[in-house]
Amino acid sequence: MIKCAKVKRLLSRYLDKEADKADTELVESHLDNCLLCKQELSALSQVKGIIIRKQRKSLPQDYLVCRLREEIAGEKHTQGSFSWLTGMGNLAHRLIPVPVAAIALSIAFLLITSNQPVSKYSLEEHLLSGTQTTTETALALILGEQS
Numbered sequence: 408m409i410k411c412a413k414v415k416r417l418l419s420r421y422l423d424k425e426a427d428k429a430d431t432e433l434v435e436s437h438l439d440n441c442l443l444c445k446q447e448l449s450a451l452s453q454v455k456g457i458i459i460r461k462q463r464k465s466l467p468q469d470y471l472v473c474r475l476r477e478e479i480a481g482e483k484h485t486q487g488s489f490s491w492l493t494g495m496g497n498l499a500h501r502l503i504p505v506p507v508a509a510i511a512l513s514i515a516f517l518l519i520t521s522n523q524p525v526s527k528y529s530l531e532e533h534l535l536s537g538t539q540t541t542t543e544t545a546l547a548l549i550l551g552e553q554s
Contacts, residue, residue, distance in 0.1 A: 410437060414444050418451055 414437045420426040421434045438445050534540055 411441060411444055414438075414441070415447055418444070418448050422448065422451055422455060 417430050
């Protein structure tokens with residue numbers, strides 16, 4: 408077992424032909440007798456073959472130039488005259504119609520409701536007075552048509 412652990416540590420160097428003569432002889436003599444280490448060498452050899460056959464993908468020729476230009480353009484944009492104040496100006500232009508519309512609707516509502524006659528009693532006062540309340544009377548009081 409101790410010999411297997413030592414040989415397994417040397418297998419990668421042995422496969423790459425980087426092991427010295429003594430280590431090479433140790434690995435070869437051990438592989439003649441040990442089936443597990445032989446299988447380990449076989450698996451390691453297959454992995455190395457897959458890695459060697461794997462093709463490297465290359466980037467387009469002008470990729471780095473394009474990326475550099477994008478970075479420079481982005482840097483100029485952040486360092487330029489753009490500030491939070493300009494951003495707020497753009498935001499204000501987008502938000503101006505909201506309060507203007509709210510004010511216009513409020514004025515229209517006030518003008519419409521100012522011409523309505525005000526009822527003398529509210530529905531609650533009518534109910535508390537003890538008189539009989541019909542649906543028509545309640546509706547008239549709610550709409551302000553009866554005084």
